[in-house]
Amino acid sequence: VEEHLDMNYFAMLAVVGKMEIDSIKARTQLGREARIKMGKTHGKPPYGYNYNQDTGCFEINEDEAKVVRQIFDLYTQGIPIRRIAALLNSSGIHTKMNSRFGWTATKITEMVGRTFYCGEAYYNKRYGVTNKQKEKSKWLAMPIPPIINRDTFELVQSRKQANKRFSARKTKTVYLLQHLLLCQECGMHFYALNRGDGRRGYACRGVREYPHLYHCRTPMHIPAPEIDKIVWDKV
Template structure:
């Protein structure tokens, strides 16, 4: 009786799929199964199209592994080990999983993998070469893309709303062209958002839906889509390549904010000198775009979000002296306060545990009375308006800067201790140290400016 076999094939890119590379794999496996006397069933064809072999998260492979215990197949046939996985350790993991399930793994282009030392050595060498080949291909593609971007011959084929992508023809690289109808909508959105009586993002969304205009995808506009359009930097005529990079050393480590371990790599901005600027047709004037960004920042800081019951006078204005996070206003049982939510389990690993809570009625009364007194004395307002920006830092702000600088010094010491004790790796240490150094420079500059400010007593005597 013939053994039932499952077929697995994979291609890495859309181009390979279009060139029917996966069809050639299927044909080779079918020929091999017929010659060796295995029965193939169409419902046991598992094909991953345009999926990387460097990961196990693949739709067809997941379905193949899910049916291991059903007993519907006794053999899995694949063209070669690198089609099963590009990473040697993943190959070993899958083979061991199939072996424990009583399933034999066969490859068309090599003898069956047995438990003999020679067979295991050959399989290991082939797996390592497949992994090396993948690394070489990835590096060549990366360098090629960088070279094309520096020559201005490469832009992202996924264009933001307002542009169309024109594929490369001959020696000319691909380029973006303005979509006249979409560009008109983009300009209208920015005009509504930056006018003297600006509309909110939700009001813009409702207006576009009432006018019967449809987005590029979907049947109606959503506020998230409008927000994304308002944050696009390309509309001013300059797109950037090599702007971000994925950082993998944080995977598996505890999150700096929140619970659990990080499962995915972190996307971080590269240094600005590594960005590659690519000119594209401009849709907006730079001043209009900057106005929109300023309003987005203001709205993000002072947005009411889901708060409908309480109006806090100092919402978004108070900062924790220890960690620098904005204090959150909370109300309940007739009492409200401003408190820091990053002093306990949600704090960063290099931040000490702390508690910061201020009675809302007390601090709002103090601030309100101070503002009233200031408004009663026009001379103080005119003096403050004409002074340098650094002269506006009060004594309380100066104390906050001193506390924050001391906290950063302690964090630097703890971070160095962790590195010397080999509790963190060098890449993680360098990333955290760079972040702390940049923050220290910022606070030191602000502190120096505050120290040069003349004292209020001297100003009153003069």
């Protein structure tokens, strides 16, 4: 009987604890929403911005903003994402957190897709657990000073869509060793490479994504038919 009572007691404590956690989350959410309705911002400032402790808002970091404008300008000129990353790294320009990987294609792709940079940012866009987007009526606009104009942003989005349509990667080709090969020098995976002229192969991701860090001696392109045949002959 005593053991049964103990279990009930702990179950009750668990319920009370859950209620308290939910209450804290709700109060925190209400507090954040109240701040934003007062014209404040929430979250960590992205590249190009600083957080002003006195005003509770993001303000433009002019040194970083020059880099942001340069990135958007280069992209509108048709400069490939990876070349932009290489230019920034070779110029000694650091990322916000000064990551050892520096600027990457992933970082820049994410940056040029953010409406934040043309002054459009929202809080409460998604549900916390599922990350599902909420109805737009529930979004709360945050006051963000724009670094680029809306026309430039839209031009970049048009170029991104065009690049997706004409990308060779849209070809659904099956590669035997995709995600399986590792570079013996940098340890990163090889990626499947389709040159668009019928030549298929594998190449080191470290050399492609982080050329300022890795200078692997592995050939930039290993023909897929040759290495696939070696594997099939061993099976």
